Amino acid sequence: MAPRSAYIHVPFCKYRCGYCDFAIVANRDDLVGAYLDAIAAELSWLGEPRKVDTLYFGGGTPSHLEAGPLRRLGETVRRWHPLAAGGEWTVEANPESLTADRVDVLAELGVTRLSLGAQSLDDAKLRSLERNHDRGDVLRSMEYARAAGMQVSVDLMFAAPGETLELWRRDLAAVIELAPDHISTYGLTWEPGAAFTVKRDKGLLRPLDEELERTMYGEAIDRLAAAGFEHYEVSNFARPGRRSRHNEVYWAGSEYFAAGPGAARYVDGVRSTNHRSTTTYLKRVAAGESPVFEQEELNAEERAHELLVLGLRRLExxxxxxxxxxxxxxxxxxxxxxxxxxxxxxxxxxxxxxxxxxxxxxxxxxxxxxxxx
Incomplete structure (x- = not known):
């Protein structure tokens, strides 16, 4: 059966956070026009529109795009991946870049769900994570999304440098008070090559004690459950009926389309990933060449092992x-x-x-x- 989901990678950010190793470009808005052309070209290689039940714009920061380019991207993708009736369309957003006009564009396009990269509602913790927003930006973003009738998922990070258990408890309480539809909680990871990891190796940053990090995760499980959230995947909690349908496609081991720099797809039993470098991706697509950097086709037994691990990530x-x-x-x-x-x-x-x-x-x-x- 043909995939019924699609992922679009938007690589633009204003700034690269110290813990980030994603396929992004910071302060390269000069590439937006070429990127929009490349997405249109890559999607046209599908040959015909492919209707989907879930659509996901990830990043990077999709909401970093100005209203005009954001509209063009949405219209282009909607042409090649029309959303089925009752479908879920998620767009990731950072609180500081989510303006009223951008939300209006997303609502007009038919976006149903906003994934808000809040990470925290504590201003000091946000500074320690090198985020560009503050608590007020998060509250304002929630208001915009609610007014537009969208579901909202909030990302929350724990084990930030210097964070205490009490600070984490306050963060959880503050997010619960916002009453989002979905919450994702992640411990800070020290990725090879990321600025935070370099600082750690120089003794300038210190990871939290493993036992404390474990306690923080346990607090999230207990407090979110008590607040009515269903813990349905290792890092994800949802109000009843508000799970991320798109991410459930991944955990079920189902196939999905993808486009954009660094985007990974799974189609016809083959996993393939586009080049992570945005400029290399743009050059290849502009030249009519495949942007795929690597691909693999699992044999039946490898596939079974993968399905096992993906399935065990879900609480059921x-x-x-x-x-x-x-x-x-x-x-x-x-x-x-x-x-x-x-x-x-x-x-x-x-x-x-x-x-x-x-x-x-x-x-x-x-x-x-x-x-x-």
Missing amino acids: GIDRASFAAKAGYEVDAIAGEAIRKFVELGLLSDDGSRVKLTREGLFVSDGLWPELL
């Missing part, structure tokens, strides 16, 4: 019968030994029909995946 875990029907392999045939080991360690539960992460497993989930792949 893996139903053995459904997994076998989809993957073509029994769970125990590809990972029985590792699963038994993790069950003994209390990191997975297995009642014979369903395998899923325990609470203890949630805290160390990234450490489980290598043995299951």
